[in-house]
Amino acid sequence: VTDDVLPEEKGDYDTKLLEQLDKEQSRLQSIQSTRKSLPVYRYRQQLLDAIKENQILIVVGETGSGKTTQLPQYLVEEGYTKNGTLQIACTQPRRVAAMSVAARVADEMDVFLGKEVGYSIRFEDRTTPEKTVLKYMTDGMLLREFLVDPELSKYACIMIDEAHERTLATDILLGLLKDILPHRKDLKLLISSATINAVKFSKFFYDAPIFNVPGRRYPVDIHYTLQPEANYLNAAVTTVFQIHTTQELPGDILVFLTGQEEIETAQANIEEIANILGSRVKPMIIAPIYANLPQEQQSKIFQPTPQGCRKVVLATNIAETSLTIDGIKFVIDPGFVKENSYVPSTGMSQLLTVPCSRASVDQRAGRAGRVGPGKCFRLFTKWSYFHELEPLPKPEILRINLSQVVLLLLSLGITDLINFPLLDKPSIPSLMKALENLYVLGALNSKGTITRLGRMMCEFPCEPELGKVMHTAATHEKCKGVLEDVVTIVAMLHETASLFAHNQNDNARKSGIVGSVQSDHMLYLETYNNWRDMDYSKSWCFDHKVQYKTMIRVRNIRDQLWGCCEKLGLVAMNEVALKKITGEANLEPRIVRSFISGFPMNIAQLGTSGYRTIGEQSGGVSVSIHPSSVVFQEMRKEMKKPTKFILYQRLVLTSKEFMRDCMPIAREEWLQEMVPHIFKSNKK
């Protein structure tokens, strides 16, 4: 029997294999011819010559010209890796870009991803140290490598890509590289950037030459709305259908949105409308792309659009310069971006949706003109373009919590903060403030050197202040044992803006999540724990008017923070303490104390005319509890006497200065216990 069947099967198998090989061959050929068609290819030799003659070269070129995928390959081909003994690194501000580009380049070089070509991003290292010659990585990861190997000795070339994005990590990397290049004469530095900013980089590096790769770009027709759009998401969806029903094929659409949530909503809306229209419109393929999109779904944006179809790519500003999608003819641009911004008066960073810069919206429009003449639909007015948009995006270093920057620099061994080379320097008074703040938190000692605690605070992917809170919750004699609860609260604090419908914490009580809590922090804790006890159920969220998607994000943040606490050994310390204190009925005082330790400056004191801040930072201003806070509700309904001291997470200025996310401090001595150098004991 076996003899009868086998040959046939085998024959079958062989043809299939041959077909497969054939297909693979032509795929590789087409990849190679695509490589040669890219604008940088014509300048390959000139680029290599310029790199040979100069230690530092700035490369400017239209997005999609092949800088990211080709330049590092040219360096490998030219033998810079010395038979694989040295590596070439190419940094990216975004994780998705690092992963996606590495996958593409592995394909082009016909090697397995993770072997000769790999990527390294936070929490994921897809490289093989003995084998990898080309490594795409986030700028933050290269910064971490500086900690271990300050000379970057295993690298032959570093390409700082997308330098115009001016992330904090990129800015610091440029400063560090400027320091080490004079004594690492053999290390080559390439800085690649969109056209804006190139001169600034050149000046920073002693007038390093700028190599311009001329790109091809077709004209793009710009259309504006006549009036400002009240709801840009709806407007974007409408515009998608206007284009789809009136403009001919082929011609894909790229829509710039600010984040996952918006993209998911837009996708659902488009699919719903497309369903209703049915066969009256041509088929559409919706392809989302954002930072947390699972890897296997990321490649959908690059798949060629079948004939008679239109692809609609819904992207964050990752598609502005980091990723190039072929076939785009129409761009829809609401003109917004999500940015991490630190508000000094509140001491918290927040992800805020803000208008883009003019440079960004111009860049976005350009995405429509790669295959042929294109059109860009801006969902804002022409007046707004000329009068309201900032010319350039603000570099991250000028936007974020400076304590975080200073701590990072100190942990990298940079002590001379004032003379450290930076493209944009924070002001000296603000540096001094940050140092003082770090000293109060115990991240620095009186000599200004970083402490062990300070190093731990660096490890947390959040503000140093919140890192301190978690550390205290696991280690301080009067607090430890409450780490789990504190981590939950910290995670919730990241997302409070979109937690409850109408952002009214009191709703949570009305809808019966908790009976009575003393503070917003405890409300957040109870909310999360109730949800967790219901198996993270969606319907529980619906019943209690809590945003399910927000809670999922909180859970992610919580998992990350917890993982970090585990790595730092805090979880183990907490466990030991927990065994000793079980039986103690009320853990809340421990939680309050933990927060005092991280936010000693965010405290208000009750005087004759209400609360006034006492932190030097805000200079003692009059503040009120925000009506949405449970503390406010509690006082009004139950006629409770306000506590003498109250801790707040944020100040919001509307009709007056309001404290949000408040926590009453039941006993004054907690302040003296936790931050004795600020609250000196007045008993004896």
Ligand code: ADP
């Ligand atoms: P630049 O860095 O100059 O903006 P890139 O090197 O990123 O240019 O892109 C060069 C070309 O490679 C583009 O045409 C782009 O479409 C293509 N490309 C990049 N990544 C992928 C991918 N994952 N799949 C298919 N094509 C890709």
Ligand code: MG
């Ligand atoms: Mg690029």
